Amino acid sequence: MNVHSEDKTTDATKRRQILVAALTLFSDHGFHGTSMAKLAKQADLPVGTIYRHFAGKEELIHALYLDMKTERYDAMLKGYSDGLSVRERFDLIWINTYDYCLSHPRQFVFTEQYAFSPFLKDAAAAIHAVAPPELAKFFEDGYSEGLFKPLSPSILFALTSGPLNALVRRVTAGLTTLTKHDLDSVRSACWDAIAL
Amino acid sequence: MNVHSEDKTTDATKRRQILVAALTLFSDHGFHGTSMAKLAKQADLPVGTIYRHFAGKEELIHALYLDMKTERYDAMLKGYSDGLSVRERFDLIWINTYDYCLSHPRQFVFTEQYAFSPFLKDAAAAIHAVAPPELAKFFEDGYSEGLFKPLSPSILFALTSGPLNALVRRVTAGLTTLTKHDLDSVRSACWDAIAL
Amino acid sequence: MNVHSEDKTTDATKRRQILVAALTLFSDHGFHGTSMAKLAKQADLPVGTIYRHFAGKEELIHALYLDMKTERYDAMLKGYSDGLSVRERFDLIWINTYDYCLSHPRQFVFTEQYAFSPFLKDAAAAIHAVAPPELAKFFEDGYSEGLFKPLSPSILFALTSGPLNALVRRVTAGLTTLTKHDLDSVRSACWDAIAL
Amino acid sequence: MNVHSEDKTTDATKRRQILVAALTLFSDHGFHGTSMAKLAKQADLPVGTIYRHFAGKEELIHALYLDMKTERYDAMLKGYSDGLSVRERFDLIWINTYDYCLSHPRQFVFTEQYAFSPFLKDAAAAIHAVAPPELAKFFEDGYSEGLFKPLSPSILFALTSGPLNALVRRVTAGLTTLTKHDLDSVRSACWDAIAL
């Protein structure tokens, strides 16, 4: 529309190019196996430009993480509605998450790499993506309807995300294959773990 | 015992010194944040000596991983006996693993770092520590006694190791605290997940 | 000419600085006796810069060889003209080559070092400087005028370059001294070798 | 025969093993491409042993050179007799040398490598193998019979060894092939070069 909007679009586009390139290279070769030069090449952008969008490599990693977390939350809640029953919402979230992880292995790998990298120790990393309110609502409803075990949300969360994570790792690595039926059983088992 | 036994141990001792130093530095600073020079210093050994024990940095990492996996299996099965009931063995293994992870955070962190490092892609890394026979026996007994859901051992394993792993991460990071009672509940919830 | 011409030369200048330094150090201390660090120092350039101009030490060596070969061909043909008689051209080339080798001992030494280094085994080294057309013409004319023995050009070439090379080695090493008259005799003897 | 002779034999054998291994590795990989460890392995001898026979790598190289030079002189004069005519002796020496070089490419390559290595600059290298008296006699007879051009022996030598050397290089490298007839022509051409 005007001069400024053009620039803004370009800038956002470049930022995205960089993040996309970063995800590809980081998940394939690790943080240290990816030089800023290769990153720039993959993003088809001059090196200097990266530094106009991110203070440095480390900040880029943190930014990518934030991005991935947001994307994951979005995927997780696709089709979510407070109107659904707690069990229905559980299934929805579980399936969404599983599907997302399997169809976005790079995102999954990067997130796990990040989780145990020394980067996380940095105070800067404290900038977490805020957990979505829908999730809070889900737990609240579960407790108030007397469906959940008397354990904290974070523990209940661990009881379902844990197996999911473990399975995604195995399936992605080709160590295990899950039939549609297996998947239902596993999801149901996860429910068993958190349900009274 | 004799004059020679001292000499014999020297080599194994150095190897151990190196692995201990590696675990410390890798878990604190990551693989790439740890130079061979720093490693040597930490192990109080000249750089060249490391190369007499390991072909290179990469091989050292693989060797350490194998070591950690073995140590973990050992810890996991401390006090194990086929004479115990399936449920008793489940509790034993679960608690052993949890305790080991919490009391050996470096081992835990290193193992996770390794799992998602690009190193794992190497065919060489396929050399895995063999899963212990006790674990196989445990699953067999569980199936034959009709206690487990009709899912493969690797899936059942994921259903308990997953939450455990997730919780260790949170507790180690100081994000969650578990009371003794919580822990019992979680373990019980894991049983619920795999039990019919 | 203009402001930019200065800039344009910078790159070529640096490349030259590096090659000059390389020739000096290689001919004095050999390929392996010359570290990239020393090379950089001699060229008065930071190490990293060398790698912007050459992929690595090996490539630098090949590049230098190509350079030397070209320079040598140029020197060889200084004053060459198809109008000269075959014998005149023979003398011209012979003297040019001899003078060049004696006045450029580093080039001579480097070329010989290169010829027997394991580097030459690399397929990459097959990229040779093309032999100049003047040389081909010279042999053609010699044959068609019935002046040369019925041997292939490469053999005839060996019959004159061989003694020349051997003498340069000796003279450079100070083992032999050649008077102006000796030189004429030797050149004439070389002619005898190839002439019918 | 006795205790000492055994040792002597063993020692000489080991020395030979080392020199043979050195020739193989040096000619294939160069001086610097050959570590003392690889050398020891190739010689099937412990590293330490090499140092009992040679003061260090450099001395080993010089020693090998001396060895090669002696071997070459021996080959050169095989079948030599003062009774032969000057021309017959010329042919004998020429053919002997050519055959030796072609059938002993490693020796040839090593000698050339050595000739231009910075090692030669060392005062220690001044230890040359003495030129054989037969060669001196050959030149004397040639001069006194009025067969040779009035040039110093070293120059005459260069006039025949030069082409020979150049041809061996080409033939060994597979760049040129010489028929039996070519060879005769070349030898004859070399004679032309030195003869009045």
Add this chain to the structure above:
DNA sequence: AATGAATGAGCCTTCATTCAT
């Protein structure tokens, strides 16, 4: 603002030589 050449500390690894056994 945009570019990408320049920088030099730092990395992993090798190796000639020694010397305790």
Add this chain to the structure above:
DNA sequence: CATGAATGAAGGCTCATTCAT
């Protein structure tokens, strides 16, 4: 005398970041 593990300086090369243009 024989051995080969030990040593650590030195080597080739990479790369995050800067800054002149």
